[in-house]
Amino acid sequence: MRDAYHEELDSISDGLVELARLAxxxxxxxxxxxxxxxxELAESVIAADxxxxxxxxxxxxxxxxxxxxxxxxxTDLRIVVTSLRMSADLERSGDLARHVAKLARLRYPExxxxxxxxxxxxxxxxxxxxxxxxxGQVIATKDVDAALELERDDDRMDxxxxxxxxxxxxxxWHHGVETAVDVTLCGxxxxxxxxxxxxxxxxxxxxxxxxxxxxxxxxxxxEANGS
Amino acid sequence: MRDAYHEELDSISDGLVELARLAxxxxxxxxxxxxxxxxELAESVIAADxxxxxxxxxxxxxxxxxxxxxxxxxTDLRIVVTSLRMSADLERSGDLARHVAKLARLRYPExxxxxxxxxxxxxxxxxxxxxxxxxGQVIATKDVDAALELERDDDRMDxxxxxxxxxxxxxxWHHGVETAVDVTLCGxxxxxxxxxxxxxxxxxxxxxxxxxxxxxxxxxxxEANGS
Numbered sequence: 001m002r003d004a005y006h007e008e009l010d011s012i013s014d015g016l017v018e019l020a021r022l023a024x025x026x027x028x029x030x031x032x033x034x035x036x037x038x039x040e041l042a043e044s045v046i047a048a049d050x051x052x053x054x055x056x057x058x059x060x061x062x063x064x065x066x067x068x069x070x071x072x073x074x075t076d077l078r079i080v081v082t083s084l085r086m087s088a089d090l091e092r093s094g095d096l097a098r099h100v101a102k103l104a105r106l107r108y109p110e111x112x113x114x115x116x117x118x119x120x121x122x123x124x125x126x127x128x129x130x131x132x133x134x135x136g137q138v139i140a141t142k143d144v145d146a147a148l149e150l151e152r153d154d155d156r157m158d159x160x161x162x163x164x165x166x167x168x169x170x171x172x173w174h175h176g177v178e179t180a181v182d183v184t185l186c187g188x189x190x191x192x193x194x195x196x197x198x199x200x201x202x203x204x205x206x207x208x209x210x211x212x213x214x215x216x217x218x219x220x221x222x223e224a225n226g227s
Numbered sequence: 228m229r230d231a232y233h234e235e236l237d238s239i240s241d242g243l244v245e246l247a248r249l250a251x252x253x254x255x256x257x258x259x260x261x262x263x264x265x266x267e268l269a270e271s272v273i274a275a276d277x278x279x280x281x282x283x284x285x286x287x288x289x290x291x292x293x294x295x296x297x298x299x300x301x302t303d304l305r306i307v308v309t310s311l312r313m314s315a316d317l318e319r320s321g322d323l324a325r326h327v328a329k330l331a332r333l334r335y336p337e338x339x340x341x342x343x344x345x346x347x348x349x350x351x352x353x354x355x356x357x358x359x360x361x362x363g364q365v366i367a368t369k370d371v372d373a374a375l376e377l378e379r380d381d382d383r384m385d386x387x388x389x390x391x392x393x394x395x396x397x398x399x400w401h402h403g404v405e406t407a408v409d410v411t412l413c414g415x416x417x418x419x420x421x422x423x424x425x426x427x428x429x430x431x432x433x434x435x436x437x438x439x440x441x442x443x444x445x446x447x448x449x450e451a452n453g454s
Contacts, residue, residue: 064308071298081291084308088315169405178396180404184411 019090020136026097031125033104045101056091124190131197147201157194246317247363253324258352260331272328283318351417358424374428
């Protein structure tokens with residue numbers, strides 16, 4: 001049987017996995033709300049973000065309590081500090097899903113995204129979900145290979161982001177400036193969401209190998225604007 | 228004379244103030260580079276971000292070493308954990324300045340921002356600098372009143388962001404879609420930069436009062452897209 005300290009650490013890890021699940025679910029539903037102009041779904045994503053925030057704060061408080069009570073050193077200390085960071089990444093991912101949902105709500109009853117861009121946005125949304133699901137799995141399994149794969153998976157997000165900009169900047173763009181603004185912001189939300197998933201994976205690599213994953217995977221936000 | 232522990236804590240705090248200074252300087256220079264289409268200045272901001280990242284990692288490592296060595300509890304523990312978070316906020320602010328500089332570089336020898344929007348972007352840049360300077364001052368002085376003022380100061384950023392969107396969405400917009408995309412991203416970078424300054428101030432309020440500042444100031448990223 002594990003001691004109380006490691007049980008609490010496992011329980012915090014479970015909480016992070018749940019946070020990743022909630023963020024992925026939020027982004028999936030936000031994407032559907034955006035493409036289908038589904039106001040009710042958008043509202044539900046916006047409302048559900050509070051649950052994510054509450055879990056995040058709960059995990060933070062528990063991690064800090066663990067530091068105070070158990071005074072871990074070396075690897076154990078790194079695990080707790082890394083948990084704090086992963087929790088912040090995942091909470092922020094939830095915010096980005098909420099941003100997508102707010103955009104859906106803002107343009108209701110229209111879809112903020114014109115029909116010819118639906119396939120790209122759909123793929124961005126699905127990819128975002130897969131990335132965060134994999135990040136959750138990496139938290140649970142500490143699988144470094146899977147963590148490193150996430151970086152390569154994220155390359156596809158960058159490609160999709162570039163495709164989106166190619167549409168925006170095409171001379172044949174006829175959806176006007178407001179839609180261009182919406183699509184620009186949308187693209188950024190998905191890209192940042194993916195960055196946070198990569199960041200979580202990177203932190204697990206660091207935890208397991210003790211090496212900063214900077215050699216393997218880029219810092220979130222390292223992309224310039226995609227235009 | 229202070230003990231070694233509190234001296235190290237003060238030294239980390241000094242490092243955070245320096246990080247805020249570097250981020251403010253980067254955003255100031257990035258804004259000039261953007262408006263003047265100054266390639267050399269843009270390159271210097273992009274290159275200087277490495278210094279910011281190095282300082283951030285150094286502060287993180289020192290904060291973690293302090294946790295391991297001194298095993299602080301209660302207030303002292305909160306100070307160290309909060310330092311970790313402020314360092315992350317400030318490092319991210321530096322990234323956003325770099326994004327602005329990259330946009331300046333991308334559109335060189337043109338300015339990415341059309342002349343009629345220069346006054347708004349200039350004010351956003353100057354306000355961003357003032358906000359982060361104030362955040363740095365709040366870190367140094369632990370002045371809760373100044374920290375709470377930052378939230379009100381940030382209202383002006385939201386106003387400017389709205390003005391920017393009003394231009395973009397005006398029927399008379401004649402700068403084309405590419406420029407609209409650039410301006411949209413730019414606006415988001417300044418807004419997020421300001422959010423991180425507010426976030427730093429909020430963390431100081433929590434440190435000093437022990438109360439979450441959520442009652443006073445919004446979470447960074449709480450704004451929906453400004454369109």
